[in-house]
Amino acid sequence: MNIFYDENMPFAAEFFADLGQLTAFSGRSLSPTAICDADVLLVRSITKVNEALLKENKNLRFVGTATIGVDHIDQPYLSDRNVNFHSAPGCNAVSVAEYVLSALVVLAERYLISLSSLTVGIVGAGNTGSRLSEKLSALNIKHVLCDPLLADNPADKREFVPLEQALNCDVVSLHVPLTRKGKHATYHLLNAERLAQFNDNQILINACRGEVIDNAALLKMKQQGHPLKLVLDVWENEPNILSALISYCEITTAHIAGYSLEGKARGTEILYRALCEQLDILPNKRLADFLPAPAIGKVEIKQAFDEILLNQLVKMVYDVRRDDAIFRQQINVQGFDHIRKTYPTRREFSSITVKLNNGLSSDAPHQLGFNK
Numbered sequence: 115m116n117i118f119y120d121e122n123m124p125f126a127a128e129f130f131a132d133l134g135q136l137t138a139f140s141g142r143s144l145s146p147t148a149i150c151d152a153d154v155l156l157v158r159s160i161t162k163v164n165e166a167l168l169k170e171n172k173n174l175r176f177v178g179t180a181t182i183g184v185d186h187i188d189q190p191y192l193s194d195r196n197v198n199f200h201s202a203p204g205c206n207a208v209s210v211a212e213y214v215l216s217a218l219v220v221l222a223e224r225y226l227i228s229l230s231s232l233t234v235g236i237v238g239a240g241n242t243g244s245r246l247s248e249k250l251s252a253l254n255i256k257h258v259l260c261d262p263l264l265a266d267n268p269a270d271k272r273e274f275v276p277l278e279q280a281l282n283c284d285v286v287s288l289h290v291p292l293t294r295k296g297k298h299a300t301y302h303l304l305n306a307e308r309l310a311q312f313n314d315n316q317i318l319i320n321a322c323r324g325e326v327i328d329n330a331a332l333l334k335m336k337q338q339g340h341p342l343k344l345v346l347d348v349w350e351n352e353p354n355i356l357s358a359l360i361s362y363c364e365i366t367t368a369h370i371a372g373y374s375l376e377g378k379a380r381g382t383e384i385l386y387r388a389l390c391e392q393l394d395i396l397p398n399k400r401l402a403d404f405l406p407a408p409a410i411g412k413v414e415i416k417q418a419f420d421e422i423l424l425n426q427l428v429k430m431v432y433d434v435r436r437d438d439a440i441f442r443q444q445i446n447v448q449g450f451d452h453i454r455k456t457y458p459t460r461r462e463f464s465s466i467t468v469k470l471n472n473g474l475s476s477d478a479p480h481q482l483g484f485n486k
């Protein structure tokens with residue numbers, strides 16, 4: 115069995131070696147002839163999987179994307195060809211939530227804002243939005259959820275607000291898939307008209323897909339002097355982004371919100387399990403067998419919690435300013451894809467054990483995701 119996989123899938127060789135002949139590829143430049151004899155194709159978000167890519171291939175049985183987003187996959191085409199398709203729902207949702215939290219901590223310090231004074235509007239309350247909601251709850255940060263599709267689902271008991279209410283919050287964080295059709299399509303969900311409603315003090319965070327915000331309209335608004343504070347991880351038309359926007363961002367990164375080692379590697383593991391199931395093989399490998407020990411393994415807390423201490427904990431694991439600095443320094447030299455390919459290791463809160471030796475029963479660090 116010929117298994118072709120994106121070179122940016124951590125532990126792919128370790129997971130898949132026993133299942134077939136492995137070939138790694140560079141996701142942006144994959145050609146139809148390169149994969150003409152693939153039985154299994156494992157991609158990430160930068161490879162568009164469609165008729166144009168697969169036209170030379172007659173053998174394909176399985177396509178997997180080690181990502182949450184599926185907007186790069188022509189699923190009806192795969193289904194017409196009877197090729198099984200799997201994505202990796204939720205794989206890097208914690209990573210996205212930790213990115214947003216780090217951005218909030220950094221901005222709160224930069225502008226001397228207390229996080230507990232803010233209300234966050236989470237647009238899209240699936241895996242990434244829900245993980246963010248849990249972490250905000252752990253820090254007692256007020257937030258509302260907007261998700262008209264889940265609001266219509268009687269099984270989901272959470273309270274939802276209309277979009278306009280979420281967009282009015284002090285912080286607006288976007289967590290929707292990119293969709294172009296239907297009543298709830300998200301392409302340019304934030305168009306010029308909605309962007310114009312933002313007030314001077316708001317913070318807008320986009321760590322879902324660039325096309326959810328009309329980037330040209332956003333640039334125009336910033337050029338006209340709107341003080342909206344911007345955190346942009348994703349961009350329209352990656353990797354050829356609207357670079358004039360960069361200098362208007364408070365925090366700006368190269369689509370790496372989901373790039374914790376755990377988040378990326380979980381994507382690989384989910385596809386390994388899905389392929390094993392298709393092949394009727396019992397999976398015998400687990401991600402825990404491959405993850406290295408983190409640089410910092412254990413922390414002991416010896417004083418009572420306050421916002422400063424909790425913010426320190428967040429930044430100790432992941433300070434988004436590192437990725438912001440790399441982006442600003444390298445975007446015009448090495449380019450968008452290079453920054454992503456050479457991403458330095460980042461671990462999730464769960465990689466660190468936090469021991470409480472402060473006489474308090476408060477469990478905030480563990481609710482935030484740190485290991486007990």
Ligand SMILES: NC(=O)C1=CN([C@@H]2O[C@H](COP(=O)(O)OP(=O)(O)OC[C@H]3O[C@@H](n4cnc5c(N)ncnc54)[C@H](O)[C@@H]3O)[C@@H](O)[C@H]2O)C=CC1
Pocket residue numbers: 182183184203204206207210237238239240241242243260261262263264289290291292298299300303321322323347348369370371372373
């Ligand atoms: N920056 C990054 O590195 C990453 C970006 N993503 C992006 O984030 C997106 C969301 O991820 P998940 O939360 O895991 O997906 P999910 O599928 O678990 O949740 C998305 C939620 O958005 C809701 N939704 C759809 N249209 C909506 C609309 N018009 N208004 C409000 N809510 C709407 C859906 O009902 C769903 O509950 C992914 O599709 C992907 O494109 C995901 C992971 C990493």
Ligand SMILES: O=C(O)C(=O)[C@H](O)COP(=O)(O)O
Pocket residue numbers: 122157158159160180181182183184206369371372373
């Ligand atoms: O999971 C998703 O959806 C994402 O946006 C990924 O973090 C994107 O990473 P790449 O697949 O582009 O490496």
